[in-house]
Amino acid sequence: MxxxxxxxxxxxxxxxxxxxxxxxxxxxxxxxxxxxxxxxxxxxxxxxxxxxxxxxxxxxxxxxxxxxxxxxxxxxxxxxxxxxxGPPGSNARALLRIERWAAQDHLNADGVTAALRGRRLPTEIPDAELPALADAMLTGARASAPHLARLPELRDRTSLADIAGGSGGYSLTLCRMFRGLTATVYDRAPMLENAARAVKEAELGDRVRLVAWDLHRDPLAGPEAGEASGPAHDAALLSHVLHLLDRRERVRLLTGAGRLLPGGGLLLVHDFLYEEPPAGSALAASAVDWLALGAAYHPDRRALAAELAEAGFTLRRTVPLPALGTTVAVATRD
Ligand SMILES: C[S@@+](CC[C@H](N)C(=O)[O-])C[C@H]1O[C@@H](n2cnc3c(N)ncnc32)[C@H](O)[C@@H]1O
The missing domain is CATH 1.10.10.10 (Winged helix-like DNA-binding domain superfamily/Winged helix DNA-binding domain)
Structure with missing residues (x-):
């Protein structure tokens, strides 16, 4: 019964x-x-x-x-x-550890209540968790990036800005799959130490560049920000970053991403999109993660399109990735 x-x-x-x-x-x-x-x-x-x-x-x-x-x-x-x-590349064990840390740290009733009263947790990964999370990210990115590589919009792109690109898994996998592509990973210096190891292992140091950058402090610098020698990109990726930020911060970061791109430049937002997910689904539950962080990220397609528009982008289409439970939003710079 x-x-x-x-x-x-x-x-x-x-x-x-x-x-x-x-x-x-x-x-x-x-x-x-x-x-x-x-x-x-x-x-x-x-x-x-x-x-x-x-x-x-x-x-x-x-x-x-x-x-x-x-x-x-x-x-x-x-x-x-x-x-x-196993199989090789499985990150279930790392995820178990991360979930346990989150449940103790903030992903609990007190954490959600504190967020509702205005608490905002730092977006930065605590030093103690960084190696495990960087590893889990690398494994996750290796599994996810091939799904992104199927997007026809990515073909023929030559320079990718991988914004808050973590341990570099997306850049490395995409560069391996597209011979004409170079990538720049923007992230915090402690995270880039992990990316540097992965780049070295992949022997892609000539095509994957690492730039230390703080999303709360540093503008994304490119030729259009008056930096003649800065990196010029024709595509940008924001994978699993927007969910760490509140609406104001998201629009700010998206606007910064726009400065790296020419008109018509491609922006891929790889994240969770909430079109009334089924009760009890992992997707529906994931919104509680962002709530407990104080980011309260839960956009549906319309809300994301509005944020993109505010930052100078037009949402072209959204591509659900059922194997990952995520969605890629494909946008172009106005
Ligand atoms: C969930 S991870 C996503 C990493 C990668 N894009 C991926 O999909 O695997 C979020 C990333 O945001 C970065 N991050 C958090 N706070 C940051 C900050 N203040 N400045 C720059 N990067 C930051 C973290 O270091 C981490 O790499």
Whole structure:
């Protein structure tokens, strides 16, 4: 019989996630990823009390995370093994850690309440989380960039401004896919240290340039801002950046992006777009992330078109990317 209480699955999900996050944080999931380990051995290795450990292991089995093989012990279920240890490029583990950090830091009822009363969290990633997030971004970008590469508007572009481009994953992948393309990643210096490593590894130092820039302080400098030697771009990408900003900051950043582009220049906004997403969907839930940050980002197509217009762009079309749960808005500079 269906549960008549619509909050029940939500309360349950929070409890199960707490168990999974604890197991991940302690290192239990990793310990049983390679094959069965007896509970006693797990208790000894991680200095855990056997009774609550046994309860946790059973909870994780009930929820499909672990299998109990009997005498040989506990192991990750096949689904979770695939999710947490592969295929290469999977970032489920990093996402688990990031979500846990966010839930403790601000993504909770107090955080949402504080945001409603005007609290604005910094957009900058805290130093302690930076390496893990930079890694997760790189993995995510490698998986997402090929979807963007299918846009015909990107063909024949020669110079991409990857604004708040993080660890450079989009620039690197797109440069690899389009031989005629060079890219400039604009981001904070600490983030660019991670990008520099990725650029070096990809051996694309001659085509991917890194520019230290602070979105709250520094204008985006280009030839039109009076910098003759500045980078000239014919395309700009804002991937997963606008959702960190409130409306005023978004229009300001979009206006700055416009200064890097000539009339007719291409702007791609890769982000979440909220056309009445289904209740319970990851997309519908994601708006709470931006709410708790104090950004309250939740535009539908019309609202995004209005913000773009205010910043001197015309929205040409929106392309949903169902595999990613995101949308690319294709706009051109007026
Ligand atoms: C969610 S990440 C997106 C990164 C990349 N575009 C992607 O899609 O993978 C947001 C980016 O905004 C950058 N950022 C946050 N605050 C910033 C600031 N004050 N100045 C410059 N970049 C900033 C972060 O360093 C991070 O790289």
């Amino acid at each position: 269906a549960d008549p209480d619509p909050l029940s699955p939500l309360r349950s999900a929070r409890k199960v996630l707490a168990a999974v996050e604890a197991a991940e944080g302690i290192g239990l999931l990793e310990a049983v990823a390679g094959g069965p380990v007896p509970a006693g051995q797990l208790a000894d290795s991680f200095d855990l009390r056997p009774e609550p450990l046994h309860a946790l292991l059973r909870v994780l089995r009930w929820h499909g995370v672990l299998d109990d093989t009997g005498a040989a012990g506990w192991q990750l279920s096949e689904v979770y093994r695939e999710l947490l240890t």
